[in-house]
Amino acid sequence: MNTSRLQYRDTISKSIVWLLAIPALLVPTIILGYIFWKAAPVLDWDFISGTADGAGFGVTEGIFAQLLGSLLLAVMACVMAAPFALGTALYYRIYASPRQQQLLIVMFNMLQGIPPIVFGLCGLVMLVNLFAWGVSLLSGAVVLAIVLLPLLVLNTLAALERIPLNYTEAGRALGLDSGAIIWRLRLPRSWLNLLTGLLLAMARALSETAPIMFTATVFSGVVWPDSLFSPVTTLQTHIFYLAQEGNNPQVINIAWGSAAVLVLLVAAFGLIARVLKKLEAD
Amino acid sequence: MAIDPIHENFQQVALSSSDTVSPNSEGIALQVERLGLQLDGKVILQEISFSLPVKGVTSVIGPSGAGKSSLLRCLNGLLTQWSGSVAVNGCDTRKWRGGWDQLRRHVGLIAQKPVVFNTSIRTNVCFGLKSWRQRRHADELVEKSLRQAALWNEVKDRLNEPATTLSMGQQQRLCIARALAINPRILLLDEPTASLDPHSKQLIEQSMLQIAEQTPLVCVTHDLAQAQRLQGPVIFMCDGRIIEQGPGEQLFSQPQRIETREFINWSVCDCD
Numbered sequence: 369m370n371t372s373r374l375q376y377r378d379t380i381s382k383s384i385v386w387l388l389a390i391p392a393l394l395v396p397t398i399i400l401g402y403i404f405w406k407a408a409p410v411l412d413w414d415f416i417s418g419t420a421d422g423a424g425f426g427v428t429e430g431i432f433a434q435l436l437g438s439l440l441l442a443v444m445a446c447v448m449a450a451p452f453a454l455g456t457a458l459y460y461r462i463y464a465s466p467r468q469q470q471l472l473i474v475m476f477n478m479l480q481g482i483p484p485i486v487f488g489l490c491g492l493v494m495l496v497n498l499f500a501w502g503v504s505l506l507s508g509a510v511v512l513a514i515v516l517l518p519l520l521v522l523n524t525l526a527a528l529e530r531i532p533l534n535y536t537e538a539g540r541a542l543g544l545d546s547g548a549i550i551w552r553l554r555l556p557r558s559w560l561n562l563l564t565g566l567l568l569a570m571a572r573a574l575s576e577t578a579p580i581m582f583t584a585t586v587f588s589g590v591v592w593p594d595s596l597f598s599p600v601t602t603l604q605t606h607i608f609y610l611a612q613e614g615n616n617p618q619v620i621n622i623a624w625g626s627a628a629v630l631v632l633l634v635a636a637f638g639l640i641a642r643v644l645k646k647l648e649a650d
Numbered sequence: 651m652a653i654d655p656i657h658e659n660f661q662q663v664a665l666s667s668s669d670t671v672s673p674n675s676e677g678i679a680l681q682v683e684r685l686g687l688q689l690d691g692k693v694i695l696q697e698i699s700f701s702l703p704v705k706g707v708t709s710v711i712g713p714s715g716a717g718k719s720s721l722l723r724c725l726n727g728l729l730t731q732w733s734g735s736v737a738v739n740g741c742d743t744r745k746w747r748g749g750w751d752q753l754r755r756h757v758g759l760i761a762q763k764p765v766v767f768n769t770s771i772r773t774n775v776c777f778g779l780k781s782w783r784q785r786r787h788a789d790e791l792v793e794k795s796l797r798q799a800a801l802w803n804e805v806k807d808r809l810n811e812p813a814t815t816l817s818m819g820q821q822q823r824l825c826i827a828r829a830l831a832i833n834p835r836i837l838l839l840d841e842p843t844a845s846l847d848p849h850s851k852q853l854i855e856q857s858m859l860q861i862a863e864q865t866p867l868v869c870v871t872h873d874l875a876q877a878q879r880l881q882g883p884v885i886f887m888c889d890g891r892i893i894e895q896g897p898g899e900q901l902f903s904q905p906q907r908i909e910t911r912e913f914i915n916w917s918v919c920d921c922d
Contacts, residue, residue, distance in 0.1 A: 534761060534763065534765050535765055535767075537728065537761070537765075538761065538765035538767070538825070539767075539777075540728060540751075540754065541726060541728065541754055541758065541759040541760075541761070541829075542754065542755070542758075542777060542778035542828065542829070542832065543751050543752060543753075543754040543755030543756075543778060543832065544751070544777075544778070545751045552777075553767065556768065556769075557767075557768055
């Protein structure tokens with residue numbers, strides 16, 4: 369095959385790859401640009417730090433309560449899920465037989481695939497109605513924790529796996545048993561990776577709407593939750609409700625503003641996770 | 651209350667002494683009989699038999715892939731699917747009280763590449779000690795182990811600094827100190843000076859000779875000059891088998907087998 373023909377084939381394959389890659393890069397960029405362009409008129413410090421006191425809630429005033437509500441739910445869910453995720457990951461590493469390990473991985477991958485709204489529905493039936501916790505911060509956090517659990521388990525497992533083999537072998541050569549290797553070698557060495565996994569789970573929690581819609585949030589009448597059994601307002605559901613008021617341009621602008629803040633929040637968690645990952649790699 | 655890990659180790663060996671397989675084990679620290687190993691259907695070691703005296707360095711030489719490192723991992727219990735018998739101080743390692751983890755405390759293994767844990771120099775030395783209390787009251791042990799590993803003078807003023815700040819040679823000596831801190835009956839070293847500078851190599855060799863006055867050492871090495879400097883018996887391995895073994899002087903000056911001669915003269919081995 370002559371050189372010009374080879375070059376021609378190379379150009380063709382390069383063009384196909386570019387044609388396929390460009391939309392994947394361009395579309396999200398355009399969407400993000402559009403969100404921030406639409407949000408620009410309302411996006412200022414007053415909008416972020418303002419708190420509604422009741423009248424005109426969510427329309428004329430800031431989103432601080434929603435922002436805090438989202439963060440509160442995400443943090444509570446992660447705090448609830450993290451010990452169980454760690455316990456499951458440790459069980460997997462120390463005690464589970466190869467068959468049980470296989471079963472656990474299949475189960476958690478399957479759980480990750482279940483639509484979050486299903487968990488929301490279960491939460492509504494079990495926690496809100498049966499346990500009579502009502503639509504509350506606690507119900508939402510528990511449901512969100514269950515949604516996050518498979519992701520956190522898989523993240524924790526990945527963090528524990530990332531320890532070099534020679535590191536644990538040096539521990540084994542000293543006569544440390546499996547438990548000591550986990551507690552004294554793997555966990556201290558992988559805490560940055562574990563934190564990274566936790567932050568990514570927080571980002572995921574912030575992007576979940578369905579599980580909390582039935583179980584934790586209300587649109588109006590609430591600013592701060594009085595207790596664990598009070599409902600809460602969140603950015604995700606705030607955007608959902610505002611978007612339904614499609615005829616009012618002011619409301620839609622506020623929805624764009626809220627969306628931009630939510631995107632920034634998720635991006636911030638992703639960015640911190642990335643920095644931690646880099647720190648660990650160094 | 652001061653805790654004595656050495657005493658604890660003596661007690662454990664005494665408890666396991668009923669598992670004696672070699673009645674004539676006096677003066678022998680390690681007895682290996684017909685050791686064989688297969689991994690994924692591939693023969694790694696076959697018919698390995700030798701014994702170690704209670705002190706001195708025994709060097710294991712041979713080309714890459716001869717099974718030297720695998721042999722050490724079998725002796726230390728990191729590999730357990732071998733056949734044959736291995737006895738430490740006359741006790742069958744398969745019947746070792748406390749299992750393989752406990753055996754590994756008595757048969758220390760130093761890897762080729764030093765692996766220090768992400769903690770202080772002091773904590774690294776104490777890492778193998780069992781309880782938190784032992785680790786806390788181990789100042790004397792830390793000093794003794796670091797002195798044995800010829801590292802004390804270099805680190806005595808910075809014991810609380812991260813071990814990762816040490817040079818490669820110092821890290822390797824720290825690994826030796828860490829293994830010594832749990833008072834092993836036998837110490838196995840897998841090319842401990844490979845990729846180290848000549849000064850570090852010399853320090854480690856000196857430290858090995860000093861340790862060998864009390865504890866038997868097995869040192870896998872590619873460096874024939876090093877095997878000669880270590881002065882002890884030499885085992886020549888090729889293709890998973892022991893080709894020749896004997897006192898170092900004799901093996902290097904008058905090798906009995908042609909494969910040994912070829913390896914000593916040209917570092918090649920054709921033993922298939």
